Amino acid sequence: MTLEQVLRAPAAARIADVVERMQALDAVLPRDDGIACFNRLYLAVTEAVEAQARPSAFADPRFVRWLDVVFATSTSLRSRTMCAGVDGCRALGRRSSKRAPGKVSSRSSSRSPA
Numbered sequence: 390m391t392l393e394q395v396l397r398a399p400a401a402a403r404i405a406d407v408v409e410r411m412q413a414l415d416a417v418l419p420r421d422d423g424i425a426c427f428n429r430l431y432l433a434v435t436e437a438v439e440a441q442a443r444p445s446a447f448a449d450p451r452f453v454r455w456l457d458v459v460f461a462t463s464t465s466l467r468s469r470t471m472c473a474g475v476d477g478c479r480a481l482g483r484r485s486s487k488r489a490p491g492k493v494s495s496r497s498s499s500r501s502p503a
Contacts, residue, residue, distance in 0.1 A: 392417045400462050404439045404454055407461040411435065435461065 395414050401407045411432040418425035438457045442450040 390417065401458055404435060404442075404457055407435050407458055408432065408439065411461070431461070431464070 390413050392414075395410065395417055398410055398413075401410055411428055414428050415425060415432065418428070435457055438453060441447075442453045442457075444450055447453045
């Protein structure tokens, strides 16, 4: 599967669909790409939600599963919007991999509290 095919796949309806899409995305992106790193992190969170979403862990496990799918779907839609074709996705991947993880802009951190 290509990156474009992964991004153009239908919206996920269940956590299993989200996991499948994130695994497919992980398979097509370079390991050190920033988007790939976020994808692996969110994949781990999603797998944990899938494993733990039961009445003994959450008051409303159905809502937690739904929320996970909604967030994953909105993230996927943003990725598709930012990637106006394969070349846009490649450029996005190059830009994302050059950023230091967790680095805060000096402009936002230099403001003093009011």
